[in-house]
Structure formats: structure tokens, C-alpha cells
Amino acid sequence: MLQTNQVNTTSSTIALPFLQTKEQIAVLLNEYIERSKNGEGPVLLQEKPEQIAQELQLDTVFENGFQNLEDLIDFVKTYLAHTNHLNNPKYMGHQVAVPQDLSGIPDWIHGTVNNPSSLYEMGPAGATLEGFMINWMLSKFNWFKGSNLCDFSTHATNGSGLLTHGGSIANLTALSAARAAIAPEAWTEGNPSDLVVIGPATAHYSVVRALSIMGMGKNAYVPVPVDQNEVILTSHLERVYKEVKNQNKRVMAVVANACATSSGLFDPMEEMAAFCKKYKLWFHVDGAHGAVAILSEKDKERVAGIEKADSIIWDAHKMLQVPSLCTAVLFKNQEHQWNNFRQKGSYVFHENEVIGMDSMPYTVECTKSALGTKLFWSFALKGEQPMIEFIETSFQKARDLYSYLCSLEDFYCPYIPESNILCFQFRPDQLSDQDQLALRYELINSGAFYITSCEFQEKRFLRTVLMNTKTGHEDFVELAETIRKIGSSILSNKH
Numbered sequence: 001m002l003q004t005n006q007v008n009t010t011s012s013t014i015a016l017p018f019l020q021t022k023e024q025i026a027v028l029l030n031e032y033i034e035r036s037k038n039g040e041g042p043v044l045l046q047e048k049p050e051q052i053a054q055e056l057q058l059d060t061v062f063e064n065g066f067q068n069l070e071d072l073i074d075f076v077k078t079y080l081a082h083t084n085h086l087n088n089p090k091y092m093g094h095q096v097a098v099p100q101d102l103s104g105i106p107d108w109i110h111g112t113v114n115n116p117s118s119l120y121e122m123g124p125a126g127a128t129l130e131g132f133m134i135n136w137m138l139s140k141f142n143w144f145k146g147s148n149l150c151d152f153s154t155h156a157t158n159g160s161g162l163l164t165h166g167g168s169i170a171n172l173t174a175l176s177a178a179r180a181a182i183a184p185e186a187w188t189e190g191n192p193s194d195l196v197v198i199g200p201a202t203a204h205y206s207v208v209r210a211l212s213i214m215g216m217g218k219n220a221y222v223p224v225p226v227d228q229n230e231v232i233l234t235s236h237l238e239r240v241y242k243e244v245k246n247q248n249k250r251v252m253a254v255v256a257n258a259c260a261t262s263s264g265l266f267d268p269m270e271e272m273a274a275f276c277k278k279y280k281l282w283f284h285v286d287g288a289h290g291a292v293a294i295l296s297e298k299d300k301e302r303v304a305g306i307e308k309a310d311s312i313i314w315d316a317h318k319m320l321q322v323p324s325l326c327t328a329v330l331f332k333n334q335e336h337q338w339n340n341f342r343q344k345g346s347y348v349f350h351e352n353e354v355i356g357m358d359s360m361p362y363t364v365e366c367t368k369s370a371l372g373t374k375l376f377w378s379f380a381l382k383g384e385q386p387m388i389e390f391i392e393t394s395f396q397k398a399r400d401l402y403s404y405l406c407s408l409e410d411f412y413c414p415y416i417p418e419s420n421i422l423c424f425q426f427r428p429d430q431l432s433d434q435d436q437l438a439l440r441y442e443l444i445n446s447g448a449f450y451i452t453s454c455e456f457q458e459k460r461f462l463r464t465v466l467m468n469t470k471t472g473h474e475d476f477v478e479l480a481e482t483i484r485k486i487g488s489s490i491l492s493n494k495h
């Protein structure tokens with residue numbers, strides 16, 4: 001038997017002691033979380049890949065493996081130093097969840113037992129948690145008709161859903177279902193040439209990409225004009241629809257942003273739903289980021305009408321604190337899910353005789369991770385009400401930052417935020433788009449903050465996504481001061 005601190009070197013593979021290794025990793029991660037939360041060290045240290053490869057000694061480790069526990073620990077320390085520290089309060093970057101301290105445990109368990117949740121018999125626990133969380137999500141839109149969330153039977157009027165690896169695959173899955181509804185023959189015979197999708201010009205790129213992947217071509221997306229805040233102009237829906245009809249095209253789906261990736265603003269879903277009802281069109285809501293608003297009494301007006309959609313996607317790895325990836329695809333009518341991928345895979349699909357539920361017939365992926373476990377865990381660590389409070393607080397933080405920046409003469413915010421995303425510019429009168437971009441690079445290269453940038457109103461904006469529980473007003477003040485310092489030096493270099 002191995003002593004805990006001994007390494008088995010009898011074979012060419014080194015067997016590292018399980019408990020001791022995990023314990024030491026836990027110590028490192030604990031330090032990592034604490035230091036990040038205290039704002040110690042840079043948010044991001046972005047070295048060149050050659051430099052990182054050298055520091056990690058990738059060649060040697062790949063060839064020989066870790067020689068002992070110290071090697072492994074050194075590797076992890078170096079690896080962690082080269083991460084983007086999302087736990088740092090000055091991380092205000094992409095729409096990627098800042099996890100809870102213990103959010104990584106399901107990934108650890110999954111990495112040990114490796115039970116994919118797509119086939120019930122390959123992971124009954126994971127599949128059950130997925131079924132439970134899907135019921136919970138469906139219930140928020142009144143699409144769940146069971147007696148309680150552990151009721152997994154398929155009631156005639158139930159909606160349905162599944163978890164998948166990310167919003168892009170989720171949009172593809174939903175749009176494929178929309179095609180199956182209007183042109184079921186497309187699965188075997190290929191696309192009819194008259195199908196189009198209409199929606200805001202600012203839909204996430206994965207929507208148009210999905211159409212290309214589906215063989216419809218990106219021109220099958222017909223953009224509807226948006227207002228100055230890039231929100232769909234519903235007054236133009238009718239016109240665009242009629243133009244499309246005059247070209248003998250059929251509308252496969254109407255897409256809404258809930259919310260738009262760049263601005264965090266929501267399309268008016270109630271009006272879009274009424275339009276879809278009038279013409280009997282499939283209504284798809286891309287709620288990757290903002291579907292969570294449904295959970296909050298304060299913020300749910302943002303998604304009014306969402307329950308009238310035919311399909312919704314909802315990323316749990318954005319606002320539900322789940323480590324990436326985990327996205328739900330939800331259908332109001334369960335038959336739309338069943339009819340999506342009409343294909344046999346005789347080694348896996350045994351339709352009637354299975355215990356439990358298989359999601360595999362309805363997913364793009366064949367094998368998938370234990371996504372339901374990660375999602376469930378996020379709530380198990382916190383409870384539903386504190387999760388709702390986290391969402392409301394994050395939305396409020398964007399409004400606070402907006403008020404603060406509006407109080408400063410040299411900052412410009414183009415709109416009142418509706419979610420936890422806010423775009424702004426520093427001295428737009430003096431700094432060009434290129435300068436705003438340079439400012440952002442200098443800011444993140446300093447390691448002091450991590451923010452993103454985006455195009456909005458055909459201009460370059462700085463962009464923050466506020467989802468770190470530790471980020472507070474003092475960070476906003478420091479952000480503005482740091483931006484002012486960098487921006488002023490860019491300005492003086494220009495003159």
C-alpha cells in the first residue's frame with residue numbers, strides 16, 4: 001500500500017496519491033479564490049503562448065508525465081497564474097459566470113465517474129438532475145404541467161427541454177426544430193429553398209451561423225431594422241414579412257434578443273409574440289443571457305411575453321453561476337422536441353423499453369457532460385431565493401454604474417441598462433473608435449481591470465458585464481479613474 005506522500009514509480013506511469021493530490025490542489029484553489037477575491041495580483045496576465053508553454057514545460061510534461069506530486073503542483077500553480085481571474089472584483093468582462101467557491105465539485109465528480117447524462121443508463125443520477133432542472137425551468141414559463149418537479153412523466157400539454165453545451169448549439173437545436181415544424185421533409189431531402197428567418201439585425205452571430213450550418217445559407221436571415229439602441233423595431237415586422245412573402249418565401253421563425261449581447265437590452269417580446277400569433281409563425285427567444293429575468297419579480301417585466309414563444313434558449317453558465325458550459329433548450333410543445341432530429345441510431349435509441357429518460361435523440365451531441373448536475377449544484381450551494389437576489393443585484397449594479405458614469409463629464413453612456421450589461425465611452429468627442437480600443441487594451445494589459453468592448457451604434461464602445469458578487473461602487477470609481485488616466489495619456493500622445 002502506498003503511503004499518502006509516496007509516489008508509485010514501479011511502472012512508467014506515475015500513480016499519484018488520490019487524496020493527497022486533491023488536498024493539495026484544494027489548498028492551491030483556495031488560495032487562488034482568496035487572493036482573487038481580495039484583488040491581489042493582476043486580473044489577467046496575458047503572456048504569449050510560447051512563454052506560457054515554456055513556463056509550463058509542456059514538451060517535457062507531455063513526454064514524460066509528472067514525475068512526482070511536486071511537479072504536478074508546480075504545473076497547477078503556473079497554470080493558475082496564467083488564468084483570467086474571474087473572482088477578482090475588477091473582472092467585469094465577458095458573459096461568463098463567476099462561479100461560487102464550490103461550483104467546481106460537480107466537474108470533479110464527473111471527471112472521476114465520467115457518466116454522460118445523455119443516456120439514462122450511462123448516468124441515471126445525472127439524467128435525473130437534468131430532468132429535474134428542466135422541469136424547474138419549464139415551470140417558470142408555465143410550460144410544466146406535472147404535479148411537482150420530480151414528476152418526469154410526459155403530460156399531454158407539457159413543454160419539454162434538454163441541456164446542451166452552450167448557447168450556440170442551443171440556437172442551432174431550436175432553429176432545427178423550427179425547420180422540422182414547417183418543412184419536416186428537409187431532414188431527408190434537404191432544405192426547400194424558400195425558408196427564411198427574420199429577427200433583429202443585432203441577433204447573436206450563432207443564429208446566422210446555425211442557418212449556414214443547416215445548409216440554408218446566411219442570407220436566409222432577413223434582418224428587421226433596429227432603433228438607435230439596437231432593439232428591434234416591431235413596427236417594421238409587418239413590412240419585412242410582406243416583402244418576404246412577395247418573394248414567395250416562407251418564414252421559418254422569428255427571433256428575439258433577450259437580451260442583445262452587446263447592449264444587454266431586450267426586444268419587446270409581447271409585441272413580437274402577437275405578430276407571430278397573427279401569422280402563425282414560430283417564435284424563438286434567444287434568452288441566452290437574459291432569460292433569467294423571469295425569476296425576478298422586479299425584473300421579469302423585461303421578458304414579458306417570453307412564455308408565448310415556441311422555443312427559448314437559456315445559458316446557465318452566464319447568469320446562474322454555473323461553470324461553462326450549460327444551456328437549456330426549451331420547447332412549449334414537447335412534440336417539437338421529439339420531431340426535431342428524425343434519425344435512428346439503433347445502438348442507442350430504444351424508445352419504449354427504457355427506464356428513465358434519454359436526451360440523446362434530441363441533442364446535437366451524442367455524448368454530453370453531466371450538465372444537469374452542475375446546474376442543480378449551483379442552487380444546492382445557495383438556494384433559489386439567494387440566486388434570484390444575486391440576479392437582481394447584478395442588474396442593479398449596471399444601473400449604479402450607469403448613474404455614476406453619467407455623473408462624470410468625460411464619460412458617455414448611450415442607454416439606461418436593462419440587465420447587468422453596460423456599454424460606455426470615454427471622451428467620445430476626442431477619442432476615436434481606434435482610441436477606445438487602444439484604451440481597453442492598455443487597461444486590460446495593466447492587469448488592473450478586465451472589461452470588453454463592442455460595436456454599438458456603429459461605434460466602438462467599452463463594455464462591462466457585472467456578475468461578480470464582490471464588485472462594488474469603489475471598483476467603479478477606480479475603473480473611471482484608471483480609464484481617465486489611460487485615456488488622457490492617449491489624448492496627449494495624439495496632440
Ligand SMILES: Cc1ncc(COP(=O)(O)O)c(C=O)c1O
Pocket residue numbers: 095165166167168169171204206258259260261286287288289315325327
Ligand atoms: C444572446 C446570445 N445568444 C447566444 C450566445 C452564445 O452562447 P454560448 O457562448 O454559450 O455559445 C450568446 C453568447 O454570449 C449570447 O449573448
